[in-house]
Amino acid sequence: MRLYPFDLVEPDTLPAALDALSPLDGEARLVAGGTALVPMIRLGLVKPDRVISLHRLPELAEVRRDGGTLQLGAMARLADIDTAPTVREGWPLLAEAARRVATPAIRVSGTIGGNLCYAEAASDPAPALLCLEAEVRVAGAAGGRTVPVVDFFRGFYETALAPGEIVTAIRVPATPAGARSGYVKFTSRSAEDRPLVGVAALVVRDSSGRWDDVRIGLGGVAPTPIRAPRAEAVLRGEAPGDATLRAAAEAAAREAEPLSDLMGSADYRREMIRVWVRRLLTSLRDGARSA
Amino acid sequence: MKLELTLNGRPCVTEAPGHWTVLDLLRDGLNLMGTKYGCGEGVCGTCTVLADGRPIRACLVLAAHVRGRALVTVEGLERDGRLDPLQTSFAERGAAQCGFCTPGMLLAAKALLAQNPAPTVDDVREALAGNLCRCTGYTKIVDAVLAAAPGAR
Ligand SMILES: Cc1cc2nc3c(=O)[nH]c(=O)nc-3n(C[C@@H](O)[C@@H](O)[C@H](O)COP(=O)(O)OP(=O)(O)OC[C@H]3O[C@@H](n4cnc5c(N)ncnc54)[C@H](O)[C@@H]3O)c2cc1C
Ligand code: FES
Ligand code: FES
Numbered sequence: 001m002r003l004y005p006f007d008l009v010e011p012d013t014l015p016a017a018l019d020a021l022s023p024l025d026g027e028a029r030l031v032a033g034g035t036a037l038v039p040m041i042r043l044g045l046v047k048p049d050r051v052i053s054l055h056r057l058p059e060l061a062e063v064r065r066d067g068g069t070l071q072l073g074a075m076a077r078l079a080d081i082d083t084a085p086t087v088r089e090g091w092p093l094l095a096e097a098a099r100r101v102a103t104p105a106i107r108v109s110g111t112i113g114g115n116l117c118y119a120e121a122a123s124d125p126a127p128a129l130l131c132l133e134a135e136v137r138v139a140g141a142a143g144g145r146t147v148p149v150v151d152f153f154r155g156f157y158e159t160a161l162a163p164g165e166i167v168t169a170i171r172v173p174a175t176p177a178g179a180r181s182g183y184v185k186f187t188s189r190s191a192e193d194r195p196l197v198g199v200a201a202l203v204v205r206d207s208s209g210r211w212d213d214v215r216i217g218l219g220g221v222a223p224t225p226i227r228a229p230r231a232e233a234v235l236r237g238e239a240p241g242d243a244t245l246r247a248a249a250e251a252a253a254r255e256a257e258p259l260s261d262l263m264g265s266a267d268y269r270r271e272m273i274r275v276w277v278r279r280l281l282t283s284l285r286d287g288a289r290s291a
Numbered sequence: 292m293k294l295e296l297t298l299n300g301r302p303c304v305t306e307a308p309g310h311w312t313v314l315d316l317l318r319d320g321l322n323l324m325g326t327k328y329g330c331g332e333g334v335c336g337t338c339t340v341l342a343d344g345r346p347i348r349a350c351l352v353l354a355a356h357v358r359g360r361a362l363v364t365v366e367g368l369e370r371d372g373r374l375d376p377l378q379t380s381f382a383e384r385g386a387a388q389c390g391f392c393t394p395g396m397l398l399a400a401k402a403l404l405a406q407n408p409a410p411t412v413d414d415v416r417e418a419l420a421g422n423l424c425r426c427t428g429y430t431k432i433v434d435a436v437l438a439a440a441p442g443a444r
Contacts, residue, residue: 007309
């Protein structure tokens, strides 16, 4: 089945891409890898008159370390993020989450910018980027701005982007020294599904074994990917025993606002948050995973 | 829109409307029917082809995005009239029944073996996770890929 016919525009500079996006005649959409947009067009959920491709902007595809910061161009492919030695060594949490997206062929085409802009609650990379406190660089006709990932997700499939804006890069601060981190993805039907519940966590212990930095990110459990501040507060300053870990998992389950869908009911999701938050935190405590 | 690419090892210059996907280009533009249309949503994997050696979903990728790249479809697996070892292995081990998933399976497996000549069962299952088969139950497909691996004992 063919796609609803649109005009394809392939600018080769960022200003030209911003220009192509700005006219108000008809609906314009950006396309990166197309793994989210093409099914939306095919299903008739969007009917753009103009599709503006970002694939001729090589500066948007870079994956590089800049001092302590990781610079990910918006067009960096998930497969390249997963396999880049820079990312695996310096930001193993992000590499692990990127590797869990869908299947190899989707990761070869799908980009990190497209993943964030699609703003699906059940994103695998988003909880990791929330834990790593990444920032989104945005370009618009009026200039650039930076939005912390935590403020980027505004609602169900909704981002902080204004009409005419393009995400150019994601900046990820250094993983804290000595951090332990991990991502777990629970799917109820098949390994390559979107996460029913995805949990990313990063903890830093002080010399006495207390967790002085605790970050938990959740996917699939609310209208957007979220941090779990109440669960983090239960753990901060603690050298957590099993009961404390269970209390943190309970807090995460309570602060989530899960929806019911074909993969699972809201109640089942809440129960799976309890299970997977506890399991991941236990493995981080016991040193089964490390960064 | 004009498109220049390498298709199954040969230069290819063609035309396609901007809203065409790689699958539209292959089946309707170039009359190569080996690549199948299953779901159109990236889920089933039967439209899998290789772009610069890596698997892509032909139903999701815009034709414009393979400009200048090297595409391989199932028609390009055979060399000088000889089947690829994967194709022979699939045929000998009964890894194809109705055959609808087979082109995608072969190309996903081809990409795996190019990158990992001695995969484990888990490696094969992971590489083929996005390729659905409603007939075989997968066991023979996994066996066939393992048997065709150049690094297999
Ligand atoms: C079968 C299947 C399974 C999937 N499974 C998973 C999964 O397990 N986990 C997961 O996280 N995701 C999953 N996805 C979603 C997958 O599409 C995204 O992860 C992917 O990263 C999207 O990137 P893209 O480049 O293809 O986006 P595109 O489809 O190109 O774009 C997505 C949206 O973002 C906009 N956009 C893209 N780039 C920019 C930019 N730079 N600036 C502003 N707007 C932009 C587009 O206009 C569009 O609205 C799955 C998708 C499919 C088809
Ligand atoms: S037709 Fe492309 S994945 Fe199903
Ligand atoms: S052989 Fe029929 S779908 Fe795989």
